[in-house]
Amino acid sequence: MPNALAYMMLISWPLVSLFLFLRLPLERAILWCIIGGYLVLPPLAEFDLPLVPDMDKFSIPSVMAFGLCLFLLRKPVPIWPEPWLARIALLLFVTCVIPTVLTNADPILFRVLQNSDPIVFLTDMLPGLRWRDLGSVIINQTILLMPFLLARRYLSDEKGQKELLMALCLAGLAYSLPALFEVRFSPQLNTWIYGFFQHDFSQMMRQGGFRPIVFLPHALWLAVFVFSCVVAATALARAAAADRTRFALAAAYLFGVLVLCKSLASLAYGLAIVPLVAFASPRWQVRLAVLIAIVAITYPMLRNFGMIPTDQILAQAEAISAERAQSLGYRFDNEAMMLARAAEKTWFGWGGWGRNLVRDLETGQIISVPDGRWIITFGTFGWLGYIAEMGLLTLPIFLLAKEIHRARPLQLSPYATPLALILAATLADMLLNDTLIPITWLCAGSVLGHAERLRNPNLFRDKRSLFDGKQTMAPTTTTDGPRSIL
Numbered sequence: 001m002p003n004a005l006a007y008m009m010l011i012s013w014p015l016v017s018l019f020l021f022l023r024l025p026l027e028r029a030i031l032w033c034i035i036g037g038y039l040v041l042p043p044l045a046e047f048d049l050p051l052v053p054d055m056d057k058f059s060i061p062s063v064m065a066f067g068l069c070l071f072l073l074r075k076p077v078p079i080w081p082e083p084w085l086a087r088i089a090l091l092l093f094v095t096c097v098i099p100t101v102l103t104n105a106d107p108i109l110f111r112v113l114q115n116s117d118p119i120v121f122l123t124d125m126l127p128g129l130r131w132r133d134l135g136s137v138i139i140n141q142t143i144l145l146m147p148f149l150l151a152r153r154y155l156s157d158e159k160g161q162k163e164l165l166m167a168l169c170l171a172g173l174a175y176s177l178p179a180l181f182e183v184r185f186s187p188q189l190n191t192w193i194y195g196f197f198q199h200d201f202s203q204m205m206r207q208g209g210f211r212p213i214v215f216l217p218h219a220l221w222l223a224v225f226v227f228s229c230v231v232a233a234t235a236l237a238r239a240a241a242a243d244r245t246r247f248a249l250a251a252a253y254l255f256g257v258l259v260l261c262k263s264l265a266s267l268a269y270g271l272a273i274v275p276l277v278a279f280a281s282p283r284w285q286v287r288l289a290v291l292i293a294i295v296a297i298t299y300p301m302l303r304n305f306g307m308i309p310t311d312q313i314l315a316q317a318e319a320i321s322a323e324r325a326q327s328l329g330y331r332f333d334n335e336a337m338m339l340a341r342a343a344e345k346t347w348f349g350w351g352g353w354g355r356n357l358v359r360d361l362e363t364g365q366i367i368s369v370p371d372g373r374w375i376i377t378f379g380t381f382g383w384l385g386y387i388a389e390m391g392l393l394t395l396p397i398f399l400l401a402k403e404i405h406r407a408r409p410l411q412l413s414p415y416a417t418p419l420a421l422i423l424a425a426t427l428a429d430m431l432l433n434d435t436l437i438p439i440t441w442l443c444a445g446s447v448l449g450h451a452e453r454l455r456n457p458n459l460f461r462d463k464r465s466l467f468d469g470k471q472t473m474a475p476t477t478t479t480d481g482p483r484s485i486l
Contacts, residue, residue, distance in 0.1 A: 001195065001196055002042055002044065003196075006194040007047075009041055010055070010060060013037055013064065014060070014064050017029075017037075017065065018072070020032050020033050021069070026069065026154055027154055027155060027163040027164075029068075030150050030151075030154060031164060031167040033061050033065040034062060034439070034442065035442075036171075037057055037061030038057060039175055039225075041056075041061075042057065042190070042194040042215060044196070051132060051135060052139055053136055053139055058438060061438065062144075062146040062438055063146065066149070075154075076153075077149050077150060081448060082455070083395070085391070086395055086396075086448060089387075089388055090145070090392060092384065092387070093385075093388040093392050094138060096348075096382075096384045096388050097385070098138075099384065100351045100381050101129040101130075101131070101134045103348050104345075104351040104355065105128045105130070107125045107126060107128045126354060127353055129353075145441070147441040147445065148442070148445035148448075150442075150445065151441070151443070151446040153445075153449065153460060155446045156445070156447075156448070156450045157450070158413040158414070161413050161415035162236070162413075162415055164442060164443075164446055165232040168229050168232035169229055169232045169250060172254050173250060173253075175214065175222075175225070175229075179212035179214055179261070180212070180257065182212035183211075184210075187204045187213045189215070190213065194215070198213070198216075198217060198218075199219075206323070207262055211263070212260075212261060219262075219263065220429075220432075220435070221435055222261060223262075224425075224435050225439070227258055228425075228426075228439065230254045230255050230274055231274060231418050231421060232422070233251035234247075234248075235277050235415055235418035237278070238278055238414070255274065264320075273421050273425060276288060282414075285418070286420055288424070289397045289420040290397055292425065296394065296427035300375070303339070310332045313328070314332070331372070334371065338356070338357075338378075338379050342356065342379040348385075349378065349379055349380045349381040349382035349384075354366070356370075356379030356380045357370065371433055372431050373433070373436045374430060376434055377389050389436075393423070393427060393440070396444050396448035399451035399452075400417070400451040400454075402451070404417075406454075412454065419447050420443075426440045426443070
């Protein structure tokens with residue numbers, strides 16, 4: 001169980017956020033409020049408030065960043081993107097929960113044996129969804145979108161995207177120190193500081209050593225984060241005029257940390273994407289991002305129809321590592337159970353309270369373990385929710401590719417395609433893990449906003465604030481290369 005310090009950290013983060021927004025430029029305040037909260041706040045600890053979603057390390061920083069931007073700095077945050085497909089996806093993402101709640105009003109009952117007595121039963125149940133749950137789920141969907149909306153407006157020009165990559169690079173360098181400590185001495189920091197270990201410790205051991213986790217939900221989350229930091233440092237090194245060597249050394253160091261994270265998937269992302277970011281043109285970078293996004297979209301559909309050759313994939317994995325093949329086989333088995341469960345409510349899903357999980361019909365005990373984000377979303381909100389979420393996350397990549405192929409190289413930020421590749425790799429990882437985090441939404445919003453800026457350079461200029469009635473001007477996109485902001 002989390003100790004008092006864990007809850008004190010959650011309570012204090014609004015004050016930390018206020019300090020950041022009072023002392024830092026807007027872009028940096030947004031980034032360090034959200035990224036810092038994700039990295040240092042305790043996992044699993046949360047405040048269960050009535051009628052609203054649980055407040056934890058994901059939601060508190062997002063709410064604070066959005067609220068302080070609007071009400072403290074009185075900066076507008078536009079809601080509606082210009083592309084009509086993006087508008088539909090955004091609206092669907094928020095409202096898809098309505099049919100889910102309306103079609104899951106009935107409780108799920110179990111008959112549980114008491115002390116193995118075949119005669120006496122206790123009735124257990126999963127509650128049905130009610131109207132008050134509808135408000136909570138809609139609020140939760142809205143909170144998820146807050147980093148996306150902030151990044152679309154304030155982190156989508158060249159300066160904002162450089163700030164985003166710089167924040168990832170610096171955060172990765174700082175976080176590498178506790179991560180390397182755990183590689184050497186075992187993952188203990190969360191236990192020492194917050195009083196509990198956040199996952200199964202046996203999963204932190206790999207290849208005769210330890211995988212770091214620090215304050216994240218799982219070691220795989222840390223590996224994906226370090227991968228993002230490697231790409232960020234590589235992109236900064238390529239675009240830098242005076243600090244190229246420094247960023248190149250940071251990228252090499254972070255890649256070494258990525259290897260020590262002992263995650264085959266994240267290492268594969270790094271080996272495939274980092275050289276492309278370092279040497280390939282933006283067109284080739286965005287082509288790879290599009291290819292990965294297409295795979296991320298189509299895999300769940302093909303898996304649902306039994307068209308993925310899982311046996312052949314496991315055979316290839318067995319040739320690489322028996323341990324990893326066993327892990328992948330376990331995921332496939334649980335996917336199959338979850339897909340069978342989801343097939344009973346294909347379009348709108350089962351909703352919350354764990355109703356989407358496979359359980360023993362007599363005891364109610366959970367017998368399935370959902371890993372991939374896609375199967376969690378599909379089981380909870382059905383095809384409608386899956387299409388909304390994946391559409392909102394993949395559409396920025398396709399729109400950026402479309403604008404790049406409209407031959408506007410002088411207006412393109414050198415940081416846009418690396419962010420698209422970070423987003424695409426995270427989408428691929430979401431097929432295996434529930435790694436949809438606020439940083440993912442920041443990348444998606446930044447890429448979408450930049451694609452919109454390429455199409456309409458005046459999009460965020462001369463926008464009137466709804467709060468103070470003053471004119472606000474967004475920074476213009478430069479065409480003569482990146483400038484140092486250090």
